[in-house]
Every structure is written in C-alpha cells, then in structure tokens.
Amino acid sequence: MESVWQNFERLAAFIFEKNDFRVNVNTVKTLNKKRRQYDIIVRKNNQTFLIECKKWAGNRYR
Numbered sequence: 227m228e229s230v231w232q233n234f235e236r237l238a239a240f241i242f243e244k245n246d247f248r249v250n251v252n253t254v255k256t257l258n259k260k261r262r263q264y265d266i267i268v269r270k271n272n273q274t275f276l277i278e279c280k281k282w283a284g285n286r287y288r
Contacts, residue, residue, distance in 0.1 A: 234281065238266055245270075252265065264276050
C-alpha cells in the first residue's frame with residue numbers, strides 16, 4: 227500500500243513533466259562509496275535539479 231508521501235512525490239514529478247522537464251523518480255546514486263537517494267531528479271536546458279519531497283505536520287517534522 228502506498229503512503230501519502232509517495233503520492234506527493236508522484237504529483238511533484240507530474241508537475242515537472244508537464245513543464246517539459248525530463249524526470250527520474252527515486253534514484254540512487256553512489257559516489258566514493260557514499261550512497262544517496264533522491265526523490266526526484268529533473269533536467270531541462272542543461273540544468274539539473276535534485277528534489278527532496280518532505281511531509282511536515284504542524285510545526286513538527288515527521
């Protein structure tokens with residue numbers, strides 16, 4: 227079962243796609259034995275953006 231944060235990631239990716247960005251979702255990159263996971267990577271016009279989708283509840287991070 228998917229959770230709400232996955233729906234938010236999908237919505238964010240959809241918005242970028244509709245604005246002509248190339249989109250990769252839930253990508254893992256390894257550099258110098260360090261593993262990083264990115265929620266969304268978008269590319270357009272030789273620019274790359276790394277997007278982390280976070281869910282906040284009130285004034286407390288969950």
